[in-house]
Amino acid sequence: EAQVTQNPRYLITVTGKKLTVTCSQNMNHEYMSWYRQDPGLGLRQIYYSMNVEATDKGDVPEGYKVSRKEKRNFPLILESPSPNQTSLYFCASSSYGAENTEAFFGQGTRLTVV
Amino acid sequence: DAKTTQPPSMDCAEGRAANLPCNHSTISGNEYVYWYRQIHSQGPQYIIHGLKNNETNEMASLIITEDRKSSTLILPHATLRDTAVYYCIVRVMNQGGKLIFGQGTELSVKP
Numbered sequence: 001e002a003q004v005t006q007n008p009r010y011l012i013t014v015t016g017k018k019l020t021v022t023c024s025q026n027m028n029h030e031y032m033s034w035y036r037q038d039p040g041l042g043l044r045q046i047y048y049s050m051n052v053e054a055t056d057k058g059d060v061p062e063g064y065k066v067s068r069k070e071k072r073n074f075p076l077i078l079e080s081p082s083p084n085q086t087s088l089y090f091c092a093s094s095s096y097g098a099e100n101t102e103a104f105f106g107q108g109t110r111l112t113v114v
Numbered sequence: 115d116a117k118t119t120q121p122p123s124m125d126c127a128e129g130r131a132a133n134l135p136c137n138h139s140t141i142s143g144n145e146y147v148y149w150y151r152q153i154h155s156q157g158p159q160y161i162i163h164g165l166k167n168n169e170t171n172e173m174a175s176l177i178i179t180e181d182r183k184s185s186t187l188i189l190p191h192a193t194l195r196d197t198a199v200y201y202c203i204v205r206v207m208n209q210g211g212k213l214i215f216g217q218g219t220e221l222s223v224k225p
Contacts, residue, residue: 004157031210042201042217043158048210058209090157094211100146100165103213105157 002027006091006106013081013113021076021109023091030096032074033058033103034066036087043090049074081113118202118216125222126196132189134219136202139183146205147178148213149187151198158201161187192223 004025013019025032033048035058045058049068063085065077074093078085088110094103119137126132138147146165150158162169162176164185169176175188189196199218206212 033210033212035213035215037155040217043213043215045209045212048212050210056209058212088155092213100163101211102160102163103148103211104160107157108155110155 002104004091004093004104004106006089006109008109009107010110011112013111015082015113016080019078019081019111021078021089021091021111023074023076023106024072025074025091025093025104026072027093027095027104028071029093029104030071031103032068032091032093034064034074034076035090035092036060037090037108038087046076046089078111081111083113085111086113087111117214118204120200120202120216120219122217123220123222125224126189126192128194128223128225129191132187132192132196132221132223134187134189134200134202134221135184136186137184138202138204141182141204143182144207147176147182147185148203148205149174149176150201150203150213151196152201152218153198161200163205192221194223194225197221197223 034046035043037043047066049055091106092103148163149161164176178185201218
């Protein structure tokens with residue numbers, strides 16, 4: 001079954017404690033992205049990757065890092081989380097020629113930073 | 115980036131067609147219109163997309179006006195399970211095919 005898998009689904013952490021949210025896709029997609037969803041602001045792109053070792057900033061990259069060492073994985077790293085990063089996070093993937101292909105989303109990770 | 119405008123909420127009777135409008139007057143000629151829906155806080159689910167022509171699949175139909183400044187998503191026979199937030203999205207060519215989400219329309223299908 002084609003899917004994007006995120007872990008963990010829920011996470012509560014304290015300010016400043018480094019964390020990683022994993023994302024894995026089984027469709028051999030080139031493009032992967034991270035979005036965050038906040039009330040009243042909708043979904044906004046954090047980072048994206050167009051292939052292995054090719055990552056770039058989206059619209060709200062501050063406070064986040066990513067890596068793309070393998071095609072299937074695209075982890076989101078928060079080096080020093082702060083309360084304003086409390087949000088619902090989604091990973092998405094799509095194939096080359098992304099503008100005309102379906103993007104698949106993960107189930108979401110609800111992060112709370114206290 | 116092109117923006118979309120949708121009504122914040124709509125109601126529809128079960129079994130009837132749900133017609134969800136969207137304005138995207140600043141869309142560029144090579145940008146696609148996508149529709150996704152989100153049930154509670156689950157991951158957005160793809161419904162349909164198009165560039166110029168009308169499209170139909172097993173879930174819905176997409177009608178795009180000739181000037182491409184607006185579109186309508188049609189769910190032909192809405193069920194209670196179609197209750198969700200529906201997003202009309204312009205997909206840009208750059209940034210890995212970034213999806214620009216608006217606020218969406220909260221569709222309530224009532225018995």
